[in-house]
Structure formats: C-alpha cells, structure tokens
C-alpha cells in the first residue's frame with residue numbers, strides 16, 4: 001500500500017521539479033481516545049494514529065530556497081527564500097511546512113533548503129490533525145535529509161512552535177507528538193508536561209470490537225475564539241488556585257479546589273472538567289492494561305458529558321452522534337478534538353457497527369444536518385520513511 005503511495009507522490013514530484021526526490025515520508029493524523037483540552041494544562045492525553053497520512057516527497061537544496069507544492073490545493077509551486085521567512089507573514093497553507101523549516105533554523109539546525117511535494121489523506125479541519133501530519137512529515141524528512149538526529153518528541157516540540165509562532169495558532173503538544181510517536185496497535189499515553197510516554201496495547205479487532213470516527217463535516221465559526229476563552233479560563237483557574245497548571249490539582253483535592261473558587265462559576269466548570277478528565281485518562285490506561293477493554297465505554301460517555309456540560313464545547317451535531325450511537329448499542333462514544341464540530345468516536349461491538357452507522361446517518365438526515373462521514377479507525381503507525 002505505502003509503496004504505491006510513495007510511487008505516486010514521487011512521480012508527481014518528478015513532474016513538478018524535474019528531478020527525483022531524495023526520499024518519501026509519511027506522517028499520520030490522529031484521533032484522541034480520551035484526554036480532551038488537557039494538553040495545554042500540562043495534563044494527560046491518549047491519542048492513537050490513524051491510517052490516514054500526509055505524505056511528502058522531498059529533495060534537499062543547498063541554496064537557501066524552499067519550494068512547496070500540495071496535491072490537495074489548487075495552486076502552483078510556491079517559492080520562498082529561507083532568510084525571508086518570518087512569523088505570521090503567511091496566511092496560506094504553506095505556513096505549516098514553511099513554519100517547520102523556520103522553527104528548525106531558529107533552533108540552530110542547518111537546513112539549507114528543500115523542494116517538497118505533499119499529498120494527504122487526513123481530512124482537513126475535522127479535528128483529526130491534518131495540520132500536525134503536514135508539519136511532522138516535513139520535519140521528519142528534513143531531520144533525515146540533513147542528518148539532524150532529532151527524536152520524535154523533539155520534532156513534535158519544534159512543530160508545535162512552528163504552529164504557535166509561525167502559523168499563529170495556539171495549539172498544545174498532543175497532535176504533533178501523536179503523529180511523530182504513535183505505534184500501530186497501540187494508543188499513546190502521553191504526559192504533556194514532560195512528554196514522557198507509554199505505548200498501551202489497543203487492538204480492538206482482536207477482541208471483536210471496532211472504533212468508528214464520525215466526522216460531522218461541520219466546523220462552527222466561533223470555534224477559535226471559544227478555544228482561546230477556554231485556555232484563558234483554565235489559566236485563570238490555575239492562578240486562583242496557586243498552581244503552575246491545572247494538572248497540579250489532584251483528583252482527590254477537587255472538591256476543596258472547587259470550594260476555593262467560590263462564586264467563579266465559569267472557572268469552576270473548566271477546572272472540574274480538566275481535573276476529572278485527567279483522572280479518566282488514568283482510568284482508561286489502567287482498564288486497558290488489565291484487559292478490561294469494554295469497560296472503557298462508560299468512561300468515554302462520562303468524558304462526553306463533561307465536555308458538553310462543564311467545558312461546554314460540544315454542539316448539536318456531536319451530541320446527536322453520541323446519543324444516537326449509544327441508543328443503538330454502542331459501548332461508548334464521545335466528541336473528540338477541539339469541539340464545536342469536527343468528529344466524534346464510537347466504540348462498538350463489531351456486530352453492531354452497521355446498525356449504528358445506519359442510525360447515525362438517518363438521525364442526521366432527519367435533523368437536516370449534512371451527511372456525516374463514518375470510517376473505522378485502526379490504531380496505526382506513527383511518522384516514518386516509506387521510500
């Protein structure tokens with residue numbers, strides 16, 4: 001499979017740039033099993049990689065020029081001089097790969113130029129991290145071609161910096177780390193404070209289960225502003241509680257913390273979500289490690305209720321997926337990603353998958369919503385060279 005993809009992307013590179021690429025790399029999108037909005041609170045997350053990847057054919061250059069092309073955008077080759085790259089100067093898709101080059105050079109790595117052709121099967125803007133896949137595939141290619149010797153988590157940090165500073169999007173560290181570090185058949189238990197990680201076996205097919213991703217295909221326009229407000233509210237909560245980050249509020253101390261927040265109702269809700277969500281991640285890890293995979297279903301359901309009622313970032317489309325899936329026999333379901341649209345996940349017995357898919361699709365039609373895109377998510381490999 002990846003051999004055919006590598007061939008297609010390499011041959012398009014040849015047409016565009018008139019030469020062979022020096023290699024082809026792939027980096028996946030991700031879906032987050034549990035641990036939502038915890039990554040900017042120094043907390044725990046548990047993503048796994050999708051089979052969908054961003055693929056890059058790349059050749060190194062020595063002349064300070066960066067050329068970029070994407071198969072998925074109707075736009076010719078865009079050329080930059082490396083010494084003119086500057087943060088927030090580019091509102092186009094090219095800011096993601098150019099930002100990675102900028103971040104590597106800012107960190108002192110001798111990247112002297114590249115020709116890059118990209119093609120991605122990660123749905124864009126669906127909360128499945130097409131942006132991190134794009135960044136990580138470029139970072140990994142340059143790491144190899146310029147022999148930088150950086151590890152996956154280091155590439156993730158640099159890509160996060162590219163997205164925060166160069167693109168100007170205040171994202172946490174989860175997406176890039178997932179794309180760089182996930183392993184097939186596993187979910188990644190990640191501590192976003194120090195990036196320590198543990199691969200947790202997560203092979204649903206072997207146990208007769210499936211995990212569906214339901215992409216609602218909506219993105220509500222206020223999502224970015226609301227993300228900023230949640231971040232600011234979490235920071236305020238940490239300040240009021242005198243901790244570095246909400247991660248430092250122990251689950252056992254939640255009631256006391258909420259009491260200290262007095263009548264700050266909005267902040268109390270945010271704090272309650274983050275503290276209970278960190279505990280849910282730890283609970284899912286211990287259930288999976290003790291082989292009680294079906295028992296994670298109720299934890300996912302609790303997580304959705306917390307995002308809907310306390311963090312308040314769900315929307316009618318996401319709630320409809322969760323409610324319909326559960327009414328049709330799903331073991332668990334929750335929204336995943338930033339919220340206000342994007343995707344939900346559904347954990348189900350293999351034998352219930354068709355009925356659940358049908359019910360959700362019909363419920364969307366009855367509500368007058370856009371037809372959702374439903375696909376199975378098999379925990380897949382992280383970023384790698386494919387040619």
Ligand code: ADP
Nearest residue numbers: 070072093120123124125126127128129130131
């Ligand atoms: P998500 O990461 O959830 O998919 P983002 O808004 O963070 O959503 O990133 C989506 C953006 O990433 C797109 O608007 C586009 O600029 C860029 N992008 C993603 N995939 C591609 C691609 N294949 N080619 C060019 N740009 C892409």
Ligand code: MG
Nearest residue numbers: 129130131132
């Ligand atoms: Mg993104």
